[in-house]
Amino acid sequence: MEIESKRVRKFLSKKIQQLNDIVADLDSLVTEIGSDYYRVSIFGSARIKEDSEEYKRVYKLAKMLASKNVDIVTGGGPGLMEAANAGAKEGSDKARSFGLHIELPFEADTNSHLDVKYHHRRFSSRLDEFMRISHAVVITPGGIGTLLELFYTWQLMQVDHIAPRPIVLMGDMWKGLMDWLEQFPVKNKLMDQSDFDRLVFASSSEEVLKILQPSIDEFYSKQKTLQP
Structure with missing residues (x-):
């Protein structure tokens, strides 16, 4: 029985790897096909309230980007995700507001400002979709989830697994993190100083x-069908 279980695990593990390879190939194909609209993923906390300065700042940014015919992509939840999606809806009737929702026991359904919804059961597939459909990433104040999104994007660019794109960190909370990275990983030669060249601060x-x-x-200069 134990030998049979090992064979089943080995067989299933091999099939999962094959499926992962197929997904990676499809992912590359969809990325290559591209889209007609420039898209910006805005990452940030679900906990920040509507009356906060951070919420207003993200809303304003998304509204300005949408007025330039830029699609806005978020996790589709509350807080700064809602701010970005609401700003996108207010800024343009052409640009679209995307929400890549993840099933969580403590977070309700998507916010009410979405044109396009995608649902994910796993963070890994959701992160890959963010990378696939976005041309730039803006990191706003957030916690563990936002840090995951920052480091995932940063690391994929570091190893050339995704095309280069702007990674903009907005707000004051990032200085301490950058200081720590320079003080420990960089100082101990666990990462290169040049890795910071991929980040821009605003x-x-x-x-x-x-x-x-x-x-x-x-x-948009390369697009034949749309000019902002």
């Missing part, structure tokens, strides 16, 4: 837009 919505504008312009 303190305001206007500054984020200014950083992303060249990438947006370059994208």
Whole structure:
């Protein structure tokens, strides 16, 4: 019985690996096909309330980006995700508001400001979809989930598993994290100082837009069917 169980586990593990390879191939194909709209993923906390300055700042950023015909992609939940989706809906009737929802026991259904909803049971598939459909990433204040999204994007760019794209960290909370990374991983040669070249920092919505504008312009200059 034990030998048979080992064979079954080995067989299933092999099939899972084969399925992962198929998904990776499909993922690359969809990425290569691309989209007609520039898309920005905005990551941030689900816990921040509507009356906070962070919420207003993210709402303003998404509204400005949408006015440039930029799709906004979030996790589809409350807090800063809702701020981004609401701003996108207010900013344009052309740009779309995406929500990549994850099933969590403590988080309700998606917010009410979405044009497109995708549901995921696993964080891994959700993270891969963020990478697949986005041309830039903006990191706003958040906790463990936001840090996961930051480091996942950063690491995939480091090893050339995704195409280069802007990674913009908005707000004041990131300085301490960057100081720690330089003090320990960099100092102990566990990462390179040049890895920080992939990150850009901004303190305001206007500054984020200014950083992303060249990438947006370059994208639409290649499009034949749409000009912002």
